[in-house]
Amino acid sequence: MxxxxxxxxxxxxxxxxxxxxxxxxxxxxxxxxxxxxxxxxxxxxxxxxxxxxxxxxxxxxxxxxxxxxxxxLPAVESGAVATAPSAEDLADLASLTHPACLTRFPTMDMLAANSDYQRLFPGLGAGVNMLEWMFLNPVAKKVYLDWNTEAQLLVHAFRMLAPLAPTQRVSAITASCGESPDWDPVWTSEVRPQDIARRHLRLRERSTGLERRMMLRIYDPAFPSRPWWLYRLIPVR
Structure with a gap:
């Protein structure tokens, strides 16, 4: 067996x-x-x-x-698996010219974020959970011009992939986000296919008040393998 x-x-x-x-x-x-x-x-x-x-x-x-x-699926590793970003990982993240962060998936716990990302999303940095920030930090609704759609997509991914995460961590995130009156309506809502296929996000810069349209790109580190994903936001020109 x-x-x-x-x-x-x-x-x-x-x-x-x-x-x-x-x-x-x-x-x-x-x-x-x-x-x-x-x-x-x-x-x-x-x-x-x-x-x-x-x-x-x-x-x-x-x-x-x-x-x-x-x-x-279990990965075939040739050595010890990193549990936190190294100095080299952080230097690589800081070198990126657009907003970017390292996130543990599917719990969406933030491990690191470059300065551009933290300026765009105040309060969302290392040690913060992306879902908790989305539902419990009032800044989120000011940054995301389409907050409801983005919240639905984030929750839908979490709901679909949560069985792959530690049960205790999933329960803690769910309990914390459940303090928001928006959590239950978003949790039970259905995501539209056209929202999944959206080409860009609409964000508002807190410092200037200007709208920014950005494409989201998610990368899974392969060489060397890492237990987190790289989120990048690329400006739409």
Whole structure:
């Protein structure tokens, strides 16, 4: 019997969230119930075709599937995995000419942010959770001109990927954000596909009051591998 992986646990959580028995999921995915049991226990790592059928049957949005695989499958590491950005990582971040930050996904805990990012998002730096800042810091609604849409997208990603994060951390973030009257309405709302495919964000600079239109780019460090992602905001010209 294999050990349960984050991916196998994720698939099980998604099945339970959908209210499906293993036999029902097996029928939807056109797979034997035994295979579903083996995948959820970690005894079997599903191949690409199996994963696509399971994702389709569990209504997992296409735009999250690569992230789920990156977070859910055990990485092959040649050495110790970094737990915090090194001096070189921070120097690299500071050298970027546009707003950028390092964020642990999917909990969205901030590990570092360059000066341009902190100017654009006051109070959002190392040690701050992006979701908590979005819902509990009044500055967020002044910075994001389309706050409701951006909050929905952030919460939807968190909701879909939370099974891949430590349960205690997810519970702490949910409890903290739940103090905001906006949390429950946003949590239960549905994200429109056209919002996911948006080309840019509309932000207001606190120092000048001017609107800035920026593209969001997210990068997963590959060489060397790091347990965080790089968020960059590129001005639209």
């Amino acid at each position: 294999g050990e349960s992986t984050a991916l196998s646990a994720y698939l099980r959580e998604r099945r339970l969230a959908a209210g499906l028995a293993r036999t029902e999921l097996a029928a939807r995915a056109q797979m034997a119930p035994l295979l579903i049991s083996q995948i959820e226990s970690g005894a079997l790592v599903p191949n690409h075709a199996m994963l696509q059928r399971l994702f389709d049957s569990l209504d997992v949005p296409h735009w999250y599937r690569k992230h789920i695989l990156v977070l859910g």
